[in-house]
Amino acid sequence: MTVELISVGTELLLGNIVNTNAAYLAEKCAGLGLTCYFQTTVGDNRERLGAALRKAMGRSDVILLSGGLGPTEDDLTKETAAEVCGKKLVLHEPSRKAIKRYFEAKGLKPTDNNWKQAMLPEGGMVLENHNGTAPGVILEVENTKVVLLPGPPNELCPMFEESVMPYLTGLTAQVICSQTVKICGVGESRAETMVKDLIDAQTNPTIATYAKTGEVHIRVTAAATDRKAAMKLIKPVVKELKSRFGNDVYSTEEDTSLEKSVVDLLQANDLTVTCAESCTGGLLSARLVNVPGASEVYKAGVITYSNKAKRRFLGVKKSTLQKYGAVSEQTAEEMAKGAALTLKADAAVAVTGVAGPDGGTEEKPVGLVYIACSVKGKVTVKKYHFSGSRGKVRESAVSAALALLRSCILEYFSKVTFGKKD
Amino acid sequence: MTVELISVGTELLLGNIVNTNAAYLAEKCAGLGLTCYFQTTVGDNRERLGAALRKAMGRSDVILLSGGLGPTEDDLTKETAAEVCGKKLVLHEPSRKAIKRYFEAKGLKPTDNNWKQAMLPEGGMVLENHNGTAPGVILEVENTKVVLLPGPPNELCPMFEESVMPYLTGLTAQVICSQTVKICGVGESRAETMVKDLIDAQTNPTIATYAKTGEVHIRVTAAATDRKAAMKLIKPVVKELKSRFGNDVYSTEEDTSLEKSVVDLLQANDLTVTCAESCTGGLLSARLVNVPGASEVYKAGVITYSNKAKRRFLGVKKSTLQKYGAVSEQTAEEMAKGAALTLKADAAVAVTGVAGPDGGTEEKPVGLVYIACSVKGKVTVKKYHFSGSRGKVRESAVSAALALLRSCILEYFSKVTFGKKD
Numbered sequence: 001m002t003v004e005l006i007s008v009g010t011e012l013l014l015g016n017i018v019n020t021n022a023a024y025l026a027e028k029c030a031g032l033g034l035t036c037y038f039q040t041t042v043g044d045n046r047e048r049l050g051a052a053l054r055k056a057m058g059r060s061d062v063i064l065l066s067g068g069l070g071p072t073e074d075d076l077t078k079e080t081a082a083e084v085c086g087k088k089l090v091l092h093e094p095s096r097k098a099i100k101r102y103f104e105a106k107g108l109k110p111t112d113n114n115w116k117q118a119m120l121p122e123g124g125m126v127l128e129n130h131n132g133t134a135p136g137v138i139l140e141v142e143n144t145k146v147v148l149l150p151g152p153p154n155e156l157c158p159m160f161e162e163s164v165m166p167y168l169t170g171l172t173a174q175v176i177c178s179q180t181v182k183i184c185g186v187g188e189s190r191a192e193t194m195v196k197d198l199i200d201a202q203t204n205p206t207i208a209t210y211a212k213t214g215e216v217h218i219r220v221t222a223a224a225t226d227r228k229a230a231m232k233l234i235k236p237v238v239k240e241l242k243s244r245f246g247n248d249v250y251s252t253e254e255d256t257s258l259e260k261s262v263v264d265l266l267q268a269n270d271l272t273v274t275c276a277e278s279c280t281g282g283l284l285s286a287r288l289v290n291v292p293g294a295s296e297v298y299k300a301g302v303i304t305y306s307n308k309a310k311r312r313f314l315g316v317k318k319s320t321l322q323k324y325g326a327v328s329e330q331t332a333e334e335m336a337k338g339a340a341l342t343l344k345a346d347a348a349v350a351v352t353g354v355a356g357p358d359g360g361t362e363e364k365p366v367g368l369v370y371i372a373c374s375v376k377g378k379v380t381v382k383k384y385h386f387s388g389s390r391g392k393v394r395e396s397a398v399s400a401a402l403a404l405l406r407s408c409i410l411e412y413f414s415k416v417t418f419g420k421k422d
Numbered sequence: 423m424t425v426e427l428i429s430v431g432t433e434l435l436l437g438n439i440v441n442t443n444a445a446y447l448a449e450k451c452a453g454l455g456l457t458c459y460f461q462t463t464v465g466d467n468r469e470r471l472g473a474a475l476r477k478a479m480g481r482s483d484v485i486l487l488s489g490g491l492g493p494t495e496d497d498l499t500k501e502t503a504a505e506v507c508g509k510k511l512v513l514h515e516p517s518r519k520a521i522k523r524y525f526e527a528k529g530l531k532p533t534d535n536n537w538k539q540a541m542l543p544e545g546g547m548v549l550e551n552h553n554g555t556a557p558g559v560i561l562e563v564e565n566t567k568v569v570l571l572p573g574p575p576n577e578l579c580p581m582f583e584e585s586v587m588p589y590l591t592g593l594t595a596q597v598i599c600s601q602t603v604k605i606c607g608v609g610e611s612r613a614e615t616m617v618k619d620l621i622d623a624q625t626n627p628t629i630a631t632y633a634k635t636g637e638v639h640i641r642v643t644a645a646a647t648d649r650k651a652a653m654k655l656i657k658p659v660v661k662e663l664k665s666r667f668g669n670d671v672y673s674t675e676e677d678t679s680l681e682k683s684v685v686d687l688l689q690a691n692d693l694t695v696t697c698a699e700s701c702t703g704g705l706l707s708a709r710l711v712n713v714p715g716a717s718e719v720y721k722a723g724v725i726t727y728s729n730k731a732k733r734r735f736l737g738v739k740k741s742t743l744q745k746y747g748a749v750s751e752q753t754a755e756e757m758a759k760g761a762a763l764t765l766k767a768d769a770a771v772a773v774t775g776v777a778g779p780d781g782g783t784e785e786k787p788v789g790l791v792y793i794a795c796s797v798k799g800k801v802t803v804k805k806y807h808f809s810g811s812r813g814k815v816r817e818s819a820v821s822a823a824l825a826l827l828r829s830c831i832l833e834y835f836s837k838v839t840f841g842k843k844d
Contacts (some may be wrong), residue, residue: 015449281711288702
């Protein structure tokens with residue numbers, strides 16, 4: 001079965017935003033075993049969008065349109081798709097009510113154009129939007145399926161996973177299943193080298209590596225007549241990958257992020273954690289706190305951006321800052337120790353570095369970051385060199401901090417429990 | 423003059439990489455006054471790429487192809503384009519020498535397929551690649567220009583700026599300029615209603631609204647014979663928008679984010695700021711600290727996720743937490759006051775709310791957030807209802823906190839300076 005993406009939005013044609021939806025949808029569709037030959041981007045223009053949709057309907061089985069479902073005048077994806085598919089727009093009462101509730105919950109009054117979002121193509125399957133006011137729609141026209149999705153990624157992604165994926169899965173006779181082995185603390189090239197023989201020998205299941213910031217994901221995908229048979233093909237490969245990467249595998253669950261695996265590990269070992277951040281400015285705490293239920297393990301954290309704050313809140317010694325500087329192994333270590341003490345946590349992670357774009361020197365270039373981790377008083381400090389923009393350096397530092405915290409906890413408990421050296 | 427992008431690469435169709443080249447090229451072309459109606463992505467497939475190129479050549483003046491110029495077998499953009507344009511591939515001696523030099527400089531030996539990159543379409547204009555081995559090419563076929571660019575962004579971007587931009591500038595008689603009025607604290611529908619008359623009456627310049635989390639951007643775009651004339655058309659419209667939205671306009675500069683405008687405002691008024699965060703868990707501080715130079719105004723912040731931490735680090739009263747709860751106007755106010763005092767800052771922003779997905783009650787549902795802002799002791803507290811996922815609620819809260827901080831500073835200084843009430 002073939003799928004084709006049509007992204008709608010003048011802001012894409014003007015280059016105001018990067019089309020992350022296309023990559024997201026393409027990856028999900030590939031995972032479902034759908035073949036994608038074309039992706040098209042057109043503006044909020046009835047004629048050109050209509051032509052693109054007609055063309056797509058003539059050559060692909062499933063057309064995913066994203067964007068242009070908003071309340072404003074230039075949002076016309078729904079109107080155009082209805083016209084091309086020969087459907088009328090009719091008031092969809094549940095959507096009207098949902099819009100009403102959405103605004104009431106916010107204590108706001110909808111404007112006239114908001115109601116436009118409740119007008120949907122007759123006979124379409126309506127997809128609820130839990131993160132906005134634009135419902136999605138699936139239209140079936142003979143053998144072709146036309147799926148309308150909202151443009152904002154935080155609306156599109158949950159809607160695709162909740163409603164469209166199960167629908168598409170139901171259309172295919174073959175089942176495609178995949179499992180992802182998620183690895184932290186190993187670079188992409190090294191990970192690829194470690195599995196090259198498996199990739200070269202692959203047929204079914206197939207194996208593919210994906211680099212993420214500070215992580216590598218290895219996806220194992222199998223095709224079979226049913227889910228059970230597919231999972232049976234996947235299982236031995238996942239087992240092999242786990243044995244090759246050992247403790248660096250943090251999860252094989254689809255919805256487990258690195259931060260979730262860290263929160264789970266803290267919970268399992270009955271530990272609390274705190275963060276003392278300089279260059280990352282709160283991002284590390286924010287990632288931990290984004291895990292639902294993080295409050296059990298995370299109580300408080302500090303951002304000590306200035307040297308004074310590092311001394312005052314974490315007890316970093318003036319002499320340490322003077323002798324080694326704020327970006328140093330010694331300062332990172334004192335930050336972690338001080339944070340564990342002041343914020344009364346079993347574990348503490350401290351991050352200090354040069355995020356750039358300015359402030360780099362020959363000795364301490366932009367991208368140099370020290371991360372210290374204290375677990376029940378045992379402190380580990382590591383030095384990192386990250387590349388890229390200020391934002392990229394900070395994101396990389398946060399991922400590395402989570403990976404370090406994870407490995408320090410594992411090491412601490414492996415020693416405590418089994419008395420092993422590693 | 424119209425331009426059209428064709429991105430070539432199976433990795434794009436599989437969603438393995440995000441197509442940042444398309445956004446980059448689209449933005450640059452818009453800046454040059456070229457109109458882009460279509461962007462297409464196809465795989466490394468001769469037939470489909472050929473068809474896409476023929477279609478594009480029939481409807482656009484300039485076609486920019488990116489990707490597929492590499493040395494491997496599946497790189498066939500050059501071969502396909504040459505065929506479609508009716509050109510032979512011939513050895514380009516300077517490119518052969520450049521490839522030789524490139525490998526020698528790295529101490530490597532080129533493999534046989536590397537020489538393939540020196541075979542270029544006859545009569546084409548060759549574009550040097552200073553960051554890789556694949557030269558770019560411009561082919562002129564009657565009135566259509568076909569430009570072949572390498573896929574890696576670190577090769578494509580410099581080649582486009584060094585060689586293609588000057589070439590395209592030479593072709594156009596018209597210039598397109600735009601300016602964006604960036605607004606915070608106003609919803610998209612309300613903003614749209616406020617400018618509907620302007621949008622309805624638009625011809626040149628055109629006006630378009632874009633919703634961002636907690637922000638609305640209104641872009642004003644004009645076409646003219648030169649930049650000066652275009653800016654002259656834009657100026658009165660921007661002035662009108664500024665007058666309609668008043669203090670809610672935080673910037674009209676392309677590279678000024680909401681957080682940058684807040685940091686600038688703090689600097690201009692010689693204020694330091696701190697953040698006390700509960701549900702946002704560090705995100706607010708992280709956004710402020712992401713502004714280069716934030717260290718001048720931001721020294722330290724705290725994340726007080728537990729009630730105990732709110733009491734201990736911010737001096738929130740036990741009785742307040744018991745009587746009103748952690749998510750309340752009263753707690754938010756005490757958090758902001760406590761933060762300003764403990765962290766010794768002129769301004770303090772405190773955020774406390776129910777980010778979800780759990781923890782909501784009928785009285786305090788998921789999405790309820792209180793934000794308090796203290797400017798030199800004057801505290802303002804606002805209640806918000808945000809919708810969406812945990813991540814969305816937190817992001818919306820951060821944007822609202824920045825907008826509130828901004829308006830509190832403006833109000834404080836308008837009163838101090840002019841003694842006005844608002």
